[in-house]
Amino acid sequence: METPQLSSLYQQLILEHYRNPRNKAELDEKSVEIHMANPVCGDEIRLQLRIEGDEIAEAKFVGQGCSISQAAVSMMTTKLQGAKLADASMLAERFTEMMHGDEAAANDKALGDLRALQGVSKFPVRIKCALLGFDALQEALKADGQESTH
Numbered sequence: 717m718e719t720p721q722l723s724s725l726y727q728q729l730i731l732e733h734y735r736n737p738r739n740k741a742e743l744d745e746k747s748v749e750i751h752m753a754n755p756v757c758g759d760e761i762r763l764q765l766r767i768e769g770d771e772i773a774e775a776k777f778v779g780q781g782c783s784i785s786q787a788a789v790s791m792m793t794t795k796l797q798g799a800k801l802a803d804a805s806m807l808a809e810r811f812t813e814m815m816h817g818d819e820a821a822a823n824d825k826a827l828g829d830l831r832a833l834q835g836v837s838k839f840p841v842r843i844k845c846a847l848l849g850f851d852a853l854q855e856a857l858k859a860d861g862q863e864s865t866h
């Protein structure tokens with residue numbers, strides 16, 4: 717599938733993350749691992765988090781797929797290092813709102829580089845690509861919560 721037409725600055729940022737993904741590696745000690753796939757586009761990621769107390773001590777991923785899916789998860793993991801679980805959950809909510817066309821979310825500076833993906837919200841088939849990493853994050857946060865109640 718072709719990459720949608722985004723502003724060239726944002727497109728460069730997306731391609732830069734796609735070509736040089738951040739935090740793309742296996743985590744030695746992980747608290748939780750979530751596999752998530754988007755069969756429509758062939759995107760796949762495994763998100764791995766090491767959670768200590770109420771913080772994400774480390775976040776890494778492995779995966780393959782289109783530039784949007786891989787750049788989004790690369791950008792996401794840069795925001796997750798040392799993040800409080802509550803902030804990570806908030807980030808996932810804000811990003812999801814932005815991808816569903818929410819202007820206030822799109823202007824939220826907390827999203828940082830992730831705002832480069834805002835233009836993708838105009839291309840419904842690609843929204844799933846952008847959300848793949850955050851869907852995995854939300855599952856991971858849920859899974860961690862369940863474990864601690866045992």
Ligand code: ZN
Binds near residue numbers: 754758782784
């Ligand atoms: Zn994709």
